Amino acid sequence: MAPLRGITDCIYRTTFLRYFKGVDRVMAPFISSLSAANGTRRIKPAYLRDISPENNKNTELIPQILSNDPDDFLFTAQHIFNLGWPEINWNLGCPSPMVTRKKRGSGLLPHQGQICRVLDAVMARYPERISIKTRLGLDSAAELYRLLPILDQYPLTEIIIHPRLGCQMYKGRADLEAFQNCQPLTRHRLVYNGDITDQDSYSRISQHLPGVKRLMLGRGLIADPFLSTGLKAGGLCLKSDSDRDILKSFLDDLLQQYQGRLCGDSHILGRLKGIWRYLAVIFEDSDKVRKKITKTKKLNNYTEMVKSIFAETPFSS
Ligand SMILES: Cc1cc2nc3c(=O)[nH]c(=O)nc-3n(C[C@H](O)[C@H](O)[C@H](O)COP(=O)(O)O)c2cc1C
Structure with a gap:
């Protein structure tokens, strides 16, 4: 890495x-x-x-x-x-x-x-x-x-x-x-x-x-x-539903740890938005996904937004 x-x-x-x-x-x-x-x-x-x-x-x-x-x-x-x-x-x-x-x-x-x-x-x-x-x-x-x-x-x-x-x-x-x-x-x-x-x-x-x-x-x-x-493994496979669960748990885990380490929504959101700037491309319509995350101002909006992205947006193929 x-x-x-x-x-x-x-x-x-x-x-x-x-x-x-x-x-x-x-x-x-x-x-x-x-x-x-x-x-x-x-x-x-x-x-x-x-x-x-x-x-x-x-x-x-x-x-x-x-x-x-x-x-x-x-x-x-x-x-x-x-x-x-x-x-x-x-x-x-x-x-x-x-x-x-x-x-x-x-x-x-x-x-x-x-x-x-x-x-x-x-x-x-x-x-x-x-x-x-x-x-x-x-x-x-x-x-x-x-x-x-x-x-x-x-x-x-x-x-x-x-x-x-x-x-x-x-x-x-x-x-x-x-x-x-x-x-x-x-x-x-x-x-x-x-x-x-x-x-x-x-x-x-x-x-x-x-x-x-x-x-x-x-x-x-x-x-x-x-x-x-x-x-x-010698080649990328199509991502499965369990991969979506893994990615979602990873992001939830990061959020929880940043909440424990950093103070204030904007500080924590800054870190997470930095990740999403790149991560958005894993989803279809990545520009829209990136914009949705960038627009969030409070952690509870962020959590809701992530939930809805995972519920509604397929991974890009
Ligand atoms: C936001 C950002 C921060 C970076 N910070 C460092 C750094 O601290 N040290 C370093 O050697 N390279 C840093 N890089 C360069 C990356 O390690 C890497 O060399 C570069 O992104 C090219 O590889 P990639 O195309 O796989 O991303 C940074 C790159 C980016 C985009």
Whole structure:
């Protein structure tokens, strides 16, 4: 499961794993540290709560760091490893202009010297415990093509590539040719991530990239939580009535947990609407379903709306 900040928090992740199959490992959304004017650093308690072992039971979790500085990375990594997680992922993919402007996420990809400074420090302490999640570059795939051979000198666990440029955000298609071009440039294991939403996209991608054995699923999995089960079983089946019951129970469970964790209808609804933004496509007439959910202002309207959607709207075929 890919990290999706604002959606795949610990409640979503652990609940997902209780209701659906096929996901082996789960990556948490990025964490960064804050530094004060007096030079001290800290990590927001909410970030640490999200990756604490007690909030992530029965999960093979990989926490993720967003950073461009060796000391800052080591500070955050130390906190995470102290929690007992065996591996950390480094985010070199975030395309948000707020992030890239600060030379973080995909904004660091044109700055190889800085990437190496971070890795020199981090690998000396934590060999074989760091993976990288990256895009092709900020402005050009040449950035990753240049970087991959350099990364061969570092003992990384794997490299996950979402083959888009940072400047593209989510526009266009994932570039399978560019992913293919990356394969001979690295000794590291590559994981493919991007635009797997159904059996057809999975088949197209796996035919194009026969050497790739590991996949990361993001928006497609939020939209269809049965996707991982189907792909692992060798093909998606038509969803049954019991699948509708499973999905409904999953959503009820999420609601109950968010009510226990968050305060105020709008806060709780914000989380649920974030999920429905993607999940609506599992139903026929998904735009209408999405609008119905978006319009709800109170939790009791939301509950009624979900009930009526499940009673009246078939899954899309
Ligand atoms: C709302 C949202 C939040 C995301 N948050 C993160 C994040 O915290 N860390 C990260 O590495 N990628 C993040 N991503 C990128 C996804 O993990 C993934 O790489 C991207 O969506 C492409 O995969 P997909 O087509 O399977 O969704 C986010 C994407 C979205 C849409």
